[in-house]
Amino acid sequence: MKTLFVTSERDPRETRVAVIPSDVQKLSKIGWSVNVESGAGIKAGFPDEDYAAAGASIVGADFAKEADFVAAVRKPAPEFVKSLKRGAFYLSLLDPFNEKELIKTFAEAGVTAASFEMIPRSTIAQKMDVLSSQSNLAGYVSVLKAANTLKKILPMMMTPAGTISPLKFFVVGVGVAGLQAIATAKRLGARVDAFDTRPVVEEQVKSLGAKFVKIDLGETGQTAQGYAKELTPEQIEMQRRGMAKVCAQSDVIITTAKLFGRKAPRIITAEMVAGMKPGSVIVDMAVESGGNVEGSKPDETVITPNGVTIIGDTCLEASVPSTASQMYSSNVFNYIAHFSADGEFKPNFEDQIMKMSAITHDGKISDERFM
Ligand code: NAD
Numbered sequence: 001m002k003t004l005f006v007t008s009e010r011d012p013r014e015t016r017v018a019v020i021p022s023d024v025q026k027l028s029k030i031g032w033s034v035n036v037e038s039g040a041g042i043k044a045g046f047p048d049e050d051y052a053a054a055g056a057s058i059v060g061a062d063f064a065k066e067a068d069f070v071a072a073v074r075k076p077a078p079e080f081v082k083s084l085k086r087g088a089f090y091l092s093l094l095d096p097f098n099e100k101e102l103i104k105t106f107a108e109a110g111v112t113a114a115s116f117e118m119i120p121r122s123t124i125a126q127k128m129d130v131l132s133s134q135s136n137l138a139g140y141v142s143v144l145k146a147a148n149t150l151k152k153i154l155p156m157m158m159t160p161a162g163t164i165s166p167l168k169f170f171v172v173g174v175g176v177a178g179l180q181a182i183a184t185a186k187r188l189g190a191r192v193d194a195f196d197t198r199p200v201v202e203e204q205v206k207s208l209g210a211k212f213v214k215i216d217l218g219e220t221g222q223t224a225q226g227y228a229k230e231l232t233p234e235q236i237e238m239q240r241r242g243m244a245k246v247c248a249q250s251d252v253i254i255t256t257a258k259l260f261g262r263k264a265p266r267i268i269t270a271e272m273v274a275g276m277k278p279g280s281v282i283v284d285m286a287v288e289s290g291g292n293v294e295g296s297k298p299d300e301t302v303i304t305p306n307g308v309t310i311i312g313d314t315c316l317e318a319s320v321p322s323t324a325s326q327m328y329s330s331n332v333f334n335y336i337a338h339f340s341a342d343g344e345f346k347p348n349f350e351d352q353i354m355k356m357s358a359i360t361h362d363g364k365i366s367d368e369r370f371m
Contacts, residue, residue: 001031001032001033001343002031002032002033002068002069002340002343002344002345003032003033003035003066003067003068003069004019004027004032004033004034004035004067004068004069004070004071004336005035005036005037005059005063005064005066005067005069005070005071006018006019006034006035006036006037006040006056006071006072007037007040007061007064007070007071007072007076007080008037008038008039008040008061009040009072009073009074010074010076010077010080011074013299013315013318014043014073014074014315014318015043015044015318015319015321015324016043016044016073016317016318016321016324016325016328017040017041017043017044017046017073017321017325017328017329018040018071018072018073018091018092018325018328018329018332019034019036019071019329019332019333020041020044020046020325020326020329021041021046021050021051021053021054021056022054022329023329023330023332023333024036024051024054024055024056025054025055026333026337027333027336028054028055030336030337030340030343031340031342031343031344032069032336032340033057034051034055034056034057035056035057035058035059035063035067036048036051036056036057036058036059037058037059037060037061037063038058038059038060041325043321044321044322044324044325045321045322046322046325062083064080064083064084065083065084065085066085067084067085067088068088068089068345069088069089069090069091069336069345070084070088070089070090070091071091071092071332071336072090072091072092073092073093073328074092074093075092075093075094075095075099075102076090076092076102078101078102078105081102081105081106081109081111081113082105082109084109084111086109086110086111087110087111087112088111088112089111089112089114089345089347090106090111090112090113090114091114091116091332091335091357092115092116093115093116093117093130094113094115094116094117094359095115095117096115096117096118096359096369096370097261097262097369097370100370100371103359103360103365103370103371104365104371106359106360107360107363107364107365108363110362110363111360112347112358112360112361112362113358113359113360114335114354114357114358114359115357115359116128116130116131116331116357117130117131118356118357118359119131119335119353119356119357120225120352120353120356121225121226122352122353124353125352125353127330127331127334128331128334128335128338128353129331130328130331131176132176133324133327133328133330133331134317134324134327134328135175135176135177135180135256135317136176136177136180136327137180137316137317137320137323137324137327138177138180138285138315138316138317139176139177139178139179139180139181139184139254139256139285140180140181140184140320141316141317141319141320142177142181142254142256142283142285142311142316143169143181143184143185143188143252143254144184145283145311145313145316145319146169146252146254146281146283146311147188149281149301149309149311150167150251150252150279150281151279152167152251152279153167154166154167154185154188154189154190155188155189155190156189166189166190166191167190167191167251167252168190168191168192168193168249168250168251168252169181169182169185169190169191169192169193169250169251169252169253169254170192170193170194170195170213170243170246170247170250170252170253170254171185171192171193171194171195171210171253171254171256172194172195172196172243172253172254172255172256172257172267172268172292173195173196173255173256173257173258173285173286173292174194174195174196174198174201174204174205174256175196175256175258177256177285178194178196178254178256179204179208181254181256182194182205182208182210183208185252185254186208186209186210190251190252191211192208192209192210192211193210193211193212193213193246193250194210194211194212194213195212195213195215195239195243195246196228196257197217197220197228197229197231197239197257198220198221198222198228199220199221200222213242213243213246215238215239215242215243216238216242217231217235217238217239217242218235218238220235223260225260227259227260228257228258228259230259230262230265231265236265236266236267239267240267240268240269240272243267243268243272244272244275247268247272247273247275247276248272248275248276248277250276250280251277251279251280251281252280252281252282252283253268253276253280253281253282253283253293254282254283254285255267255268255282255283255284255285255286255292255293256285256286256292257286257292258286258289259289261369262289263289263290264286264289264290264291264292265292266290266291266292266293266294267292267293268282268292268293268294269294270294270295273293273294273295273304273306273308273310274304274305274306276306276308278306278307278308279307279308280307280308280309281308281309281310281311282296282308282309282310282311283311283313283316284296284310284311284312285316287312287313287314288314291312293310295310296310296311296312297310297312298312298314299312299313299314300312335353335357338351338353339351339354349361
Protein backbone atom coordinates (compact mmCIF):
# COMPACT_ATOMS: atom_id res chain seq x y z
CA MET A 1 0.00 0.00 0.00
CA LYS A 2 1.27 3.46 -0.94
CA THR A 3 1.00 6.51 1.26
CA LEU A 4 -0.50 9.72 -0.13
CA PHE A 5 -0.29 13.04 1.73
CA VAL A 6 -2.70 15.87 0.86
CA THR A 7 -1.25 19.12 2.23
CA SER A 8 -2.88 22.34 3.37
CA GLU A 9 -2.06 25.21 1.04
CA ARG A 10 0.44 27.69 2.46
CA ASP A 11 -0.51 30.66 0.26
CA PRO A 12 -3.22 32.52 2.26
CA ARG A 13 -5.00 33.47 -1.00
CA GLU A 14 -5.43 29.82 -1.98
CA THR A 15 -8.84 28.35 -1.23
CA ARG A 16 -8.63 25.03 -3.11
CA VAL A 17 -7.56 21.59 -1.91
CA ALA A 18 -5.81 18.99 -4.07
CA VAL A 19 -7.98 15.97 -3.19
CA ILE A 20 -11.64 15.97 -2.08
CA PRO A 21 -13.34 13.26 0.05
CA SER A 22 -15.06 11.41 -2.84
CA ASP A 23 -11.65 10.86 -4.47
CA VAL A 24 -10.22 9.58 -1.16
CA GLN A 25 -12.60 6.65 -1.53
CA LYS A 26 -11.57 6.06 -5.14
CA LEU A 27 -7.88 6.16 -4.18
CA SER A 28 -8.42 3.72 -1.31
CA LYS A 29 -10.05 1.30 -3.75
CA ILE A 30 -6.89 1.22 -5.89
CA GLY A 31 -4.62 0.57 -2.91
CA TRP A 32 -3.68 3.99 -1.53
CA SER A 33 -3.65 5.03 2.11
CA VAL A 34 -4.75 8.69 2.07
CA ASN A 35 -3.54 11.12 4.76
CA VAL A 36 -4.95 14.64 4.83
CA GLU A 37 -3.44 17.54 6.74
CA SER A 38 -5.97 18.78 9.30
CA GLY A 39 -8.00 21.70 7.91
CA ALA A 40 -6.73 21.24 4.33
CA GLY A 41 -10.19 21.25 2.75
CA ILE A 42 -12.04 23.67 4.98
CA LYS A 43 -11.88 26.75 2.72
CA ALA A 44 -13.30 24.67 -0.13
CA GLY A 45 -16.14 23.34 2.05
CA PHE A 46 -14.65 19.94 2.93
CA PRO A 47 -14.15 19.56 6.72
CA ASP A 48 -11.86 16.95 8.34
CA GLU A 49 -14.92 14.84 9.30
CA ASP A 50 -15.84 14.35 5.62
CA TYR A 51 -12.31 13.13 4.86
CA ALA A 52 -12.36 10.80 7.88
CA ALA A 53 -15.78 9.43 6.83
CA ALA A 54 -14.31 8.74 3.37
CA GLY A 55 -11.51 6.69 4.95
CA ALA A 56 -8.65 9.21 5.19
CA SER A 57 -6.41 9.70 8.23
CA ILE A 58 -6.22 13.27 9.48
CA VAL A 59 -2.57 14.12 10.17
CA GLY A 60 -0.27 17.04 11.01
CA ALA A 61 2.11 18.88 8.67
CA ASP A 62 5.08 16.73 9.78
CA PHE A 63 3.53 13.72 8.03
CA ALA A 64 5.39 14.96 4.93
CA LYS A 65 8.52 13.00 5.83
CA GLU A 66 6.62 9.68 5.73
CA ALA A 67 4.74 10.18 2.46
CA ASP A 68 5.47 8.29 -0.79
CA PHE A 69 3.39 10.79 -2.76
CA VAL A 70 2.42 14.37 -1.98
CA ALA A 71 -0.44 16.16 -3.75
CA ALA A 72 -0.98 19.93 -3.51
CA VAL A 73 -2.40 22.78 -5.56
CA ARG A 74 0.43 25.34 -5.40
CA LYS A 75 4.19 25.08 -5.25
CA PRO A 76 5.73 24.25 -1.86
CA ALA A 77 8.29 26.14 0.23
CA PRO A 78 11.89 24.88 -0.25
CA GLU A 79 12.02 23.73 3.42
CA PHE A 80 9.01 21.51 2.75
CA VAL A 81 10.78 19.87 -0.21
CA LYS A 82 13.86 19.25 1.94
CA SER A 83 11.66 17.52 4.56
CA LEU A 84 10.43 14.88 2.07
CA LYS A 85 12.07 11.47 1.89
CA ARG A 86 14.40 10.71 -1.03
CA GLY A 87 12.48 8.95 -3.79
CA ALA A 88 9.17 10.60 -2.85
CA PHE A 89 6.88 11.89 -5.63
CA TYR A 90 5.41 15.42 -5.52
CA LEU A 91 2.56 16.66 -7.76
CA SER A 92 1.14 20.20 -8.04
CA LEU A 93 1.20 23.32 -10.20
CA LEU A 94 4.89 24.31 -10.01
CA ASP A 95 5.30 27.28 -12.36
CA PRO A 96 8.59 25.67 -13.52
CA PHE A 97 9.60 28.40 -16.00
CA ASN A 98 9.80 30.90 -13.13
CA GLU A 99 10.86 28.63 -10.26
CA LYS A 100 14.31 27.41 -11.22
CA GLU A 101 15.69 27.51 -7.64
CA LEU A 102 12.78 25.43 -6.37
CA ILE A 103 13.21 22.88 -9.16
CA LYS A 104 16.91 22.62 -8.22
CA THR A 105 15.86 22.01 -4.59
CA PHE A 106 13.63 19.13 -5.72
CA ALA A 107 16.48 17.58 -7.71
CA GLU A 108 18.95 17.93 -4.83
CA ALA A 109 16.43 16.39 -2.40
CA GLY A 110 16.05 13.36 -4.71
CA VAL A 111 12.30 14.01 -5.01
CA THR A 112 10.45 13.48 -8.30
CA ALA A 113 8.60 16.73 -8.98
CA ALA A 114 5.67 16.52 -11.39
CA SER A 115 4.32 19.80 -12.76
CA PHE A 116 0.68 19.94 -13.81
CA GLU A 117 1.51 22.75 -16.27
CA MET A 118 3.60 20.30 -18.31
CA ILE A 119 0.92 17.63 -18.89
CA PRO A 120 0.72 17.15 -22.68
CA ARG A 121 -2.41 18.40 -24.42
CA SER A 122 -3.33 15.00 -25.83
CA THR A 123 -6.67 13.23 -25.82
CA ILE A 124 -5.53 10.63 -23.28
CA ALA A 125 -4.18 13.30 -20.90
CA GLN A 126 -7.30 15.49 -21.04
CA LYS A 127 -8.68 14.03 -17.81
CA MET A 128 -5.50 15.13 -15.97
CA ASP A 129 -5.31 18.56 -17.58
CA VAL A 130 -5.43 21.03 -14.68
CA LEU A 131 -4.77 24.04 -16.93
CA SER A 132 -7.98 23.24 -18.80
CA SER A 133 -10.13 22.32 -15.82
CA GLN A 134 -9.18 25.49 -13.94
CA SER A 135 -9.15 27.87 -16.95
CA ASN A 136 -12.65 26.75 -17.79
CA LEU A 137 -13.87 27.86 -14.34
CA ALA A 138 -11.78 31.04 -14.46
CA GLY A 139 -13.48 31.95 -17.76
CA TYR A 140 -16.87 31.52 -16.11
CA VAL A 141 -15.89 33.59 -13.04
CA SER A 142 -14.40 36.38 -15.20
CA VAL A 143 -17.86 37.11 -16.64
CA LEU A 144 -19.53 37.05 -13.22
CA LYS A 145 -16.91 39.45 -11.79
CA ALA A 146 -17.43 41.81 -14.71
CA ALA A 147 -21.22 41.57 -14.34
CA ASN A 148 -20.97 42.41 -10.63
CA THR A 149 -18.75 45.42 -11.33
CA LEU A 150 -20.85 46.89 -14.16
CA LYS A 151 -23.42 49.53 -13.40
CA LYS A 152 -25.80 47.99 -15.96
CA ILE A 153 -27.56 44.70 -16.63
CA LEU A 154 -26.43 42.40 -19.46
CA PRO A 155 -29.54 41.23 -21.37
CA MET A 156 -31.93 43.06 -23.61
CA MET A 157 -35.26 43.83 -21.90
CA MET A 158 -38.39 45.23 -23.48
CA THR A 159 -40.59 46.59 -20.70
CA PRO A 160 -43.37 49.20 -20.38
CA ALA A 161 -40.74 51.42 -18.77
CA GLY A 162 -38.59 51.25 -21.89
CA THR A 163 -36.23 49.04 -23.83
CA ILE A 164 -32.81 48.13 -22.49
CA SER A 165 -30.12 47.22 -25.03
CA PRO A 166 -27.91 44.18 -24.43
CA LEU A 167 -24.34 44.90 -23.33
CA LYS A 168 -21.37 44.20 -25.59
CA PHE A 169 -18.57 41.87 -24.51
CA PHE A 170 -15.28 41.46 -26.34
CA VAL A 171 -13.28 38.30 -25.58
CA VAL A 172 -9.65 38.43 -26.71
CA GLY A 173 -7.98 35.02 -26.79
CA VAL A 174 -10.32 32.09 -27.30
CA GLY A 175 -8.70 29.06 -25.69
CA VAL A 176 -10.36 27.14 -22.87
CA ALA A 177 -11.02 30.22 -20.68
CA GLY A 178 -12.14 32.40 -23.60
CA LEU A 179 -14.65 29.82 -24.86
CA GLN A 180 -16.21 29.51 -21.41
CA ALA A 181 -16.30 33.32 -21.03
CA ILE A 182 -18.15 33.59 -24.36
CA ALA A 183 -20.63 30.86 -23.39
CA THR A 184 -21.28 32.44 -19.97
CA ALA A 185 -21.72 35.98 -21.33
CA LYS A 186 -24.11 34.65 -24.00
CA ARG A 187 -26.12 32.78 -21.35
CA LEU A 188 -26.49 36.05 -19.42
CA GLY A 189 -27.82 37.77 -22.52
CA ALA A 190 -24.83 39.83 -23.70
CA ARG A 191 -23.73 40.29 -27.30
CA VAL A 192 -20.26 38.88 -27.75
CA ASP A 193 -17.42 39.59 -30.17
CA ALA A 194 -14.21 37.55 -29.98
CA PHE A 195 -10.76 37.40 -31.50
CA ASP A 196 -7.85 34.95 -31.49
CA THR A 197 -4.70 34.73 -33.59
CA ARG A 198 -5.35 31.03 -34.27
CA PRO A 199 -7.66 30.93 -37.30
CA VAL A 200 -9.09 27.51 -36.28
CA VAL A 201 -10.96 29.27 -33.47
CA GLU A 202 -13.38 31.13 -35.76
CA GLU A 203 -15.71 28.14 -36.14
CA GLN A 204 -15.79 27.55 -32.35
CA VAL A 205 -16.66 31.22 -31.72
CA LYS A 206 -19.49 31.09 -34.25
CA SER A 207 -20.86 27.85 -32.82
CA LEU A 208 -21.38 29.65 -29.48
CA GLY A 209 -23.40 32.38 -31.19
CA ALA A 210 -20.67 35.02 -30.95
CA LYS A 211 -19.12 37.09 -33.76
CA PHE A 212 -15.50 36.55 -34.77
CA VAL A 213 -13.65 39.82 -35.38
CA LYS A 214 -11.58 39.44 -38.53
CA ILE A 215 -8.16 41.08 -38.50
CA ASP A 216 -5.63 40.19 -41.17
CA LEU A 217 -2.29 39.66 -39.40
CA GLY A 218 -0.55 37.73 -42.16
CA GLU A 219 0.91 34.39 -41.09
CA THR A 220 -0.06 33.25 -37.55
CA GLY A 221 -0.71 29.73 -36.32
CA GLN A 222 -0.23 27.29 -33.50
CA THR A 223 2.37 24.88 -32.12
CA ALA A 224 2.01 21.09 -32.17
CA GLN A 225 0.60 21.33 -28.62
CA GLY A 226 -2.16 23.71 -29.84
CA TYR A 227 -0.64 26.85 -28.29
CA ALA A 228 -0.49 30.19 -30.13
CA LYS A 229 2.75 31.24 -31.83
CA GLU A 230 4.21 34.59 -30.77
CA LEU A 231 3.33 37.52 -33.04
CA THR A 232 5.96 39.94 -34.37
CA PRO A 233 5.85 43.53 -33.01
CA GLU A 234 4.40 44.62 -36.40
CA GLN A 235 1.62 42.04 -36.13
CA ILE A 236 0.79 43.15 -32.57
CA GLU A 237 0.49 46.73 -33.85
CA MET A 238 -1.83 45.55 -36.67
CA GLN A 239 -3.89 43.66 -34.08
CA ARG A 240 -4.21 46.76 -31.88
CA ARG A 241 -5.35 48.89 -34.82
CA GLY A 242 -7.84 46.20 -35.88
CA MET A 243 -9.28 45.94 -32.36
CA ALA A 244 -9.40 49.61 -31.33
CA LYS A 245 -12.91 50.28 -32.68
CA VAL A 246 -14.39 47.10 -31.12
CA CYS A 247 -12.75 47.98 -27.78
CA ALA A 248 -14.19 51.51 -27.81
CA GLN A 249 -17.69 50.10 -28.37
CA SER A 250 -17.45 47.31 -25.75
CA ASP A 251 -18.86 47.45 -22.23
CA VAL A 252 -16.65 44.57 -21.12
CA ILE A 253 -13.35 43.24 -22.45
CA ILE A 254 -12.04 39.91 -21.20
CA THR A 255 -8.46 39.15 -22.24
CA THR A 256 -7.07 35.62 -21.92
CA ALA A 257 -4.20 35.76 -24.44
CA LYS A 258 -1.24 33.77 -23.16
CA LEU A 259 1.90 32.30 -24.69
CA PHE A 260 2.90 29.05 -23.00
CA GLY A 261 6.07 29.51 -20.91
CA ARG A 262 6.53 33.11 -22.06
CA LYS A 263 5.38 36.62 -21.23
CA ALA A 264 1.83 37.41 -22.36
CA PRO A 265 1.46 39.83 -25.30
CA ARG A 266 0.56 43.44 -24.44
CA ILE A 267 -2.48 43.88 -26.69
CA ILE A 268 -4.57 46.66 -25.15
CA THR A 269 -2.72 49.95 -24.72
CA ALA A 270 -3.52 52.78 -22.29
CA GLU A 271 -4.73 54.76 -25.29
CA MET A 272 -7.23 52.02 -26.17
CA VAL A 273 -8.45 51.94 -22.54
CA ALA A 274 -8.80 55.74 -22.60
CA GLY A 275 -11.04 55.34 -25.67
CA MET A 276 -13.56 53.18 -23.75
CA LYS A 277 -16.80 54.42 -22.23
CA PRO A 278 -16.86 55.33 -18.49
CA GLY A 279 -18.24 52.43 -16.46
CA SER A 280 -16.73 49.81 -18.78
CA VAL A 281 -14.89 46.84 -17.26
CA ILE A 282 -11.79 44.92 -18.35
CA VAL A 283 -10.77 41.57 -16.86
CA ASP A 284 -7.13 40.81 -17.66
CA MET A 285 -6.77 37.05 -17.21
CA ALA A 286 -3.14 37.12 -18.34
CA VAL A 287 -2.13 39.58 -15.61
CA GLU A 288 0.09 37.07 -13.78
CA SER A 289 2.31 36.46 -16.80
CA GLY A 290 2.78 40.14 -17.67
CA GLY A 291 -0.73 41.19 -18.64
CA ASN A 292 -2.56 41.84 -21.92
CA VAL A 293 -3.70 45.26 -20.76
CA GLU A 294 -1.53 48.29 -20.03
CA GLY A 295 -2.21 49.42 -16.45
CA SER A 296 -3.50 46.09 -15.08
CA LYS A 297 -1.93 44.98 -11.78
CA PRO A 298 -1.80 41.47 -10.28
CA ASP A 299 -4.49 40.99 -7.63
CA GLU A 300 -5.58 44.60 -7.81
CA THR A 301 -8.58 46.42 -9.26
CA VAL A 302 -7.57 49.65 -10.95
CA ILE A 303 -9.99 52.44 -11.92
CA THR A 304 -8.62 54.63 -14.71
CA PRO A 305 -9.14 58.42 -14.88
CA ASN A 306 -11.85 57.91 -17.53
CA GLY A 307 -13.77 55.51 -15.24
CA VAL A 308 -12.79 52.10 -16.68
CA THR A 309 -12.31 49.34 -14.10
CA ILE A 310 -9.45 46.91 -14.79
CA ILE A 311 -9.67 43.68 -12.76
CA GLY A 312 -6.34 41.85 -12.32
CA ASP A 313 -7.39 38.80 -10.27
CA THR A 314 -4.64 36.15 -10.71
CA CYS A 315 -6.72 33.19 -9.58
CA LEU A 316 -10.35 33.65 -10.54
CA GLU A 317 -11.11 29.96 -10.06
CA ALA A 318 -10.22 30.29 -6.35
CA SER A 319 -13.52 32.12 -5.86
CA VAL A 320 -15.41 28.91 -6.66
CA PRO A 321 -13.17 26.66 -4.52
CA SER A 322 -15.55 23.76 -4.09
CA THR A 323 -16.06 23.23 -7.83
CA ALA A 324 -12.44 24.07 -8.60
CA SER A 325 -11.23 21.51 -6.03
CA GLN A 326 -13.63 18.90 -7.39
CA MET A 327 -12.12 19.31 -10.88
CA TYR A 328 -8.53 19.54 -9.62
CA SER A 329 -8.98 16.47 -7.43
CA SER A 330 -10.35 14.52 -10.36
CA ASN A 331 -7.24 15.50 -12.36
CA VAL A 332 -5.02 14.29 -9.46
CA PHE A 333 -6.91 11.00 -9.16
CA ASN A 334 -6.67 10.33 -12.90
CA TYR A 335 -2.92 11.04 -12.87
CA ILE A 336 -2.31 8.66 -9.97
CA ALA A 337 -4.65 5.99 -11.35
CA HIS A 338 -2.95 6.13 -14.77
CA PHE A 339 0.31 5.02 -13.14
CA SER A 340 -1.10 2.64 -10.51
CA ALA A 341 -1.39 -1.12 -10.90
CA ASP A 342 -1.82 -3.99 -8.43
CA GLY A 343 -1.92 -1.59 -5.46
CA GLU A 344 1.43 -0.09 -6.45
CA PHE A 345 2.44 3.25 -7.97
CA LYS A 346 4.48 2.43 -11.06
CA PRO A 347 5.54 5.60 -12.87
CA ASN A 348 6.56 4.71 -16.40
CA PHE A 349 9.11 7.30 -17.52
CA GLU A 350 8.67 6.22 -21.15
CA ASP A 351 4.99 7.25 -21.01
CA GLN A 352 4.61 10.67 -22.68
CA ILE A 353 2.53 12.01 -19.76
CA MET A 354 5.18 11.07 -17.17
CA LYS A 355 8.04 12.09 -19.46
CA MET A 356 6.68 15.62 -19.85
CA SER A 357 5.23 16.21 -16.37
CA ALA A 358 8.06 14.80 -14.20
CA ILE A 359 10.57 17.62 -14.36
CA THR A 360 12.97 16.19 -11.77
CA HIS A 361 13.79 12.54 -11.20
CA ASP A 362 16.74 10.67 -9.68
CA GLY A 363 18.44 13.97 -8.82
CA LYS A 364 18.27 15.27 -12.40
CA ILE A 365 16.27 18.08 -14.04
CA SER A 366 14.59 16.84 -17.23
CA ASP A 367 14.64 19.98 -19.35
CA GLU A 368 17.20 22.77 -19.66
CA ARG A 369 14.37 25.35 -19.81
CA PHE A 370 13.99 24.77 -16.04
CA MET A 371 17.72 24.96 -15.16
P1 NAD B 1 -3.65 29.67 -23.57
O1 NAD B 1 -4.16 29.86 -22.19
O2 NAD B 1 -2.20 29.38 -23.77
O3 NAD B 1 -3.98 31.00 -24.43
C1 NAD B 1 -5.30 31.50 -24.50
C2 NAD B 1 -5.64 31.91 -25.91
O4 NAD B 1 -4.96 33.11 -26.25
C3 NAD B 1 -5.25 30.90 -26.99
O5 NAD B 1 -6.41 30.53 -27.70
C4 NAD B 1 -4.25 31.66 -27.85
O6 NAD B 1 -4.35 31.30 -29.23
C5 NAD B 1 -4.68 33.07 -27.64
N1 NAD B 1 -3.68 34.12 -27.98
C6 NAD B 1 -2.33 34.12 -27.85
N2 NAD B 1 -1.81 35.29 -28.31
C7 NAD B 1 -2.87 36.04 -28.73
C8 NAD B 1 -3.00 37.35 -29.28
N3 NAD B 1 -1.94 38.13 -29.52
N4 NAD B 1 -4.26 37.78 -29.59
C9 NAD B 1 -5.35 37.03 -29.37
N5 NAD B 1 -5.29 35.79 -28.85
C10 NAD B 1 -4.06 35.30 -28.53
O7 NAD B 1 -4.50 28.60 -24.36
P2 NAD B 1 -5.35 27.36 -23.80
O8 NAD B 1 -6.65 27.80 -23.33
O9 NAD B 1 -4.48 26.63 -22.85
O10 NAD B 1 -5.58 26.49 -25.11
C11 NAD B 1 -4.68 26.43 -26.19
C12 NAD B 1 -5.12 25.37 -27.17
O11 NAD B 1 -4.93 24.07 -26.66
C13 NAD B 1 -6.56 25.43 -27.60
O12 NAD B 1 -6.62 25.10 -28.96
C14 NAD B 1 -7.22 24.35 -26.84
O13 NAD B 1 -8.40 23.87 -27.46
C15 NAD B 1 -6.11 23.33 -26.87
N6 NAD B 1 -6.28 22.35 -25.81
C16 NAD B 1 -6.18 21.03 -26.12
C17 NAD B 1 -6.33 20.09 -25.09
C18 NAD B 1 -6.25 18.63 -25.38
O14 NAD B 1 -6.29 18.22 -26.51
N7 NAD B 1 -6.09 17.83 -24.35
C19 NAD B 1 -6.55 20.50 -23.80
C20 NAD B 1 -6.62 21.85 -23.55
C21 NAD B 1 -6.48 22.79 -24.55
